[in-house]
Amino acid sequence: MVQSFVDVIDALGGTSRFAAAVGMETNTAKMARARKSISPRWWNAVAAAARDAGRSDITLERLAQLAVEKHAPEAERAA
Numbered sequence: 001m002v003q004s005f006v007d008v009i010d011a012l013g014g015t016s017r018f019a020a021a022v023g024m025e026t027n028t029a030k031m032a033r034a035r036k037s038i039s040p041r042w043w044n045a046v047a048a049a050a051r052d053a054g055r056s057d058i059t060l061e062r063l064a065q066l067a068v069e070k071h072a073p074e075a076e077r078a079a
Contacts, residue, residue, distance in 0.1 A: 001057045005038045005066055008058055012049055021049035037070060038063065 002008050009029065012018040019029035022045040032038050038046060043063045050058030 002062065002066070004036060005063075005070070006033055006036055008038065008046065008050075008063070008066070009033050011055055011058060012046070012053060018049075021053070022046050037067075040067070 002011055009015060009018045009032065012021050015029045015033055016026050019026045022029075022042055024032075024042060024045075032042075040063075043060055046063060047058065047060045050056075
């Protein structure tokens with residue numbers, strides 16, 4: 001199971017392949033990787049690309065969980 005947005009990008013082939021799969025510019029994918037975050041505006045495309053790639057662990061629900069985990073205070077993540 002993916003543990004971060006970087007894991008999502010890697011699971012879908014790395015920055016360039018991820019970008020092509022979701023229809024975003026490669027530079028945008030590079031920025032997403034550097035920020036360790038994928039904008040919610042791309043989540044539907046990411047989930048569709050993941051389905052096409054046979055990655056059942058990358059869903060809209062998982063992307064939402066990753067966003068919550070990324071923004072949760074450290075103490076909440078440890079609980």
